[in-house]
Amino acid sequence: MEWETIQEELDAGNVSIAAHQTRRMAEWFLREASDCLNAKVPFKANSRWILGDFYQGVVSRYKSLVKDAKDAANSWGIEDKFEHFVELDGRMTDINDRVSKDGAALNPNVHWNETESEFAHCTPAELKPAVKAYKDLYNALWCDECGSCLNIVQEGQTDVSMRCNCSTINWNLRKDN
Ligand SMILES: [Zn+2]
Numbered sequence: 001m002e003w004e005t006i007q008e009e010l011d012a013g014n015v016s017i018a019a020h021q022t023r024r025m026a027e028w029f030l031r032e033a034s035d036c037l038n039a040k041v042p043f044k045a046n047s048r049w050i051l052g053d054f055y056q057g058v059v060s061r062y063k064s065l066v067k068d069a070k071d072a073a074n075s076w077g078i079e080d081k082f083e084h085f086v087e088l089d090g091r092m093t094d095i096n097d098r099v100s101k102d103g104a105a106l107n108p109n110v111h112w113n114e115t116e117s118e119f120a121h122c123t124p125a126e127l128k129p130a131v132k133a134y135k136d137l138y139n140a141l142w143c144d145e146c147g148s149c150l151n152i153v154q155e156g157q158t159d160v161s162m163r164c165n166c167s168t169i170n171w172n173l174r175k176d177n
Contacts, residue, residue: 006021006025010127013124018131019127022106022131032149037162040060062092067089069085071175072171072174073085076176095137099134148165150164
């Protein structure tokens, strides 16, 4: 598992390698999640997307879907599900804040030329929050049980549910009306 390898590099003090691997991992899983969630990614004729292109699309799509799930649970009067989605929403807000703040530590460690940055020579302890922020994002988007990415189920153009392959995660998006 990639996250374990990253942790090993961090523990060994190989900050640049750990930062590089985290970035590659994030590029892979956010690209995958963009597809599964049907997130909006800016079109690029040269197909040279960068991490930020996928990141913004995935986070805003997730936030919008969790809001739909919250509204649906509310419309059916399912209190515990409603609370669950409120919690997921708060968790994503927190992850987004940490990726913005701590995630900045990834770049200068991959590109050594940015020596003016305070992160350019950071220690494993300083890189850790960046790795954790991306790992938490991954965990929010992947099912623990079956290891699949959450994916959107649509009927025509309408989002009806968000689920993983084993259905341990299964958000109803359809409101009672
Ligand atoms: Zn699953």
